[in-house]
Amino acid sequence: MVARNIHALSCRSQGPFVVKNCASLQKDLLRSELFRFVKGAFTGATETRKGLVSLAEGGTLFLDEIGDMPLELQGTMLRLLETKKFRRVGEQQERGVDVRFLFATHRDLEAEVQAGRFHEALYHRLNVFRIHVPPLRERREDVPLLVEHFLGMLGPRDRPYRLAEETLIHLTAYDWPGNVRELRNVLERCLILSENHVILPQNLPQELTGNLHLPSAMSGTCLPLHEVERLHIQKALDLFSGNRSETAKALGISRKTLYRKIKAYGLEQ
Structure with missing residues (x-):
């Protein structure tokens, strides 16, 4: 989603946005996926086909899970990034390409380099501009916003779903190892x-x-989502006698976020 928005807000937004997950491909297929082949390159190659690099011409190629790319192909990727040129299977002459590359990984690439599983030069070439996307457990203040978004998207607009107060507390307290995708799946189950x-x-x-x-005093309460969040923050403030640092820590949000919500909900004391 981050990569798609980078593409949409860039000068390449009118070009193609091509996505591939490196972890989903066997190493002998990844090179073919990236570059494809020319007619007659091997038995069965009856026509020339474009690879992902060519399909992304003028736009963006997003390679997810780059940390899972086989080591023997990482040198090829490095050369492509350095020269902006590649050669299809069965082709003698190199061809240039105008593509903006974006990469993502769940792995610690610095640790992978130290372990010899990732090409050090490729790591430094990729690490031009890094965007850290924190897991949902590190941005719990986003949970109510995401809940509201998904309920509006998954449920009928003429009769929106509501949450009991303790339901949102459970959703906010959970660590979400599956991140936003897991949250959406849980809400889909809840609607059923x-x-x-x-x-x-x-x-x-x-x-x-x-x-x-x-x-037990919370049991059975059903309020609009924003009111549930307001009451929860108020109860947390009361519990810690108005200490905002302790309240923010208990709620799993930053003090800046807590201050913003206190002001938005009129909870200043």
Whole structure:
């Protein structure tokens, strides 16, 4: 999503946006996917075909999970980035290409370089401009916004779904190892299991509710999503006697985010 928005907001937005996950390909197929081949290159090559690099001409090629690219192909990728030239299978002459490359990985590439599993020169060539996308557990303040977005997208517009207060507390407290995709899947499940368009804690998977015990006074409450968040922040402030540093830490958000929400919800004391 980050890569797609970079492309959409750039001067290449009218060009193609081509995506490939390096982890989904066997090493003997990745080179073919990137560059393809010319007619007669091998038995069965009855026509010339364009690879991903050619298909992305004038636009953006986004290679996800670059850390999983086989080591023997990393040298080829380095040369492509350095020279902006490549050669199709069965072709003698190199051809130039005008493509902006974006890469993503879940691996620590510095550690991979130290372990000898990633080409050091390629790592430095890739590391021109790094964007760290933190996991959802490090930006819990985004959970209510994402919940509201997904409920609006997945549910009917004429009768929106609502959350019980303790449901949002469970959603915010969970670590989300599967990040935003897992959150969407959980909400999709909740829409199937809920009754009367109200999502209750019992509609959540067991791993979200098994280790969190809530005060019984919260039980049964059903409010609009923004009001649920406002009340939750107010209760946390009361619990820590207005100490904003402790409140932000307990809520898993930054003090800056807490200050912004306090001002937005009129919770200044």
